[in-house]
Amino acid sequence: MAERRLRTGIDRHTGRLLRGLDHAAQSVRVILSTRRITRVMRLGFGSDLRDLRGENLTADNVLKAYAEIVDAVHSQEPNIRIVEVMPWRLDGRSGAIGFLLSVLHYPFGHLGDYSVSEAAEINLDARLLGGASS
Numbered sequence: 001m002a003e004r005r006l007r008t009g010i011d012r013h014t015g016r017l018l019r020g021l022d023h024a025a026q027s028v029r030v031i032l033s034t035r036r037i038t039r040v041m042r043l044g045f046g047s048d049l050r051d052l053r054g055e056n057l058t059a060d061n062v063l064k065a066y067a068e069i070v071d072a073v074h075s076q077e078p079n080i081r082i083v084e085v086m087p088w089r090l091d092g093r094s095g096a097i098g099f100l101l102s103v104l105h106y107p108f109g110h111l112g113d114y115s116v117s118e119a120a121e122i123n124l125d126a127r128l129l130g131g132a133s134s
Contacts, residue, residue: 079109
């Protein structure tokens with residue numbers, strides 16, 4: 001049987017090596033902070049979360065954000081499956097909202113193996129999603 005390997009990447013801020021959950025969490029943040037149709041040859045990469053920027057912080061818009069987060073992550077990150085999305089660091093005055101994702105991380109999901117999983121949480125800061133800085 002061939003050896004299974006964790007996905008490996010480089011931290012986009014520090015340049016250090018990332019493996020496993022750290023790499024997957026960075027991938028989720030990159031997916032959600034990148035607008036669709038902005039990457040040449042990968043026009044479907046990213047999310048449409050920034051379209052909600054400047055909109056009122058209503059229950060309807062928060063639900064749209066939940067749906068976009070789940071759709072973008074599930075379609076583009078094979079190692080992560082979102083179990084729950086919760087508002088985090090809500091600031092109604094500035095209209096900024098962050099999210100806390102409860103996820104299942106599948107270390108070998110990129111290989112099509114979903115037999116091994118671990119529960120984890122990923123924080124999405126409002127700045128990442130194009131909101132006001134906190």
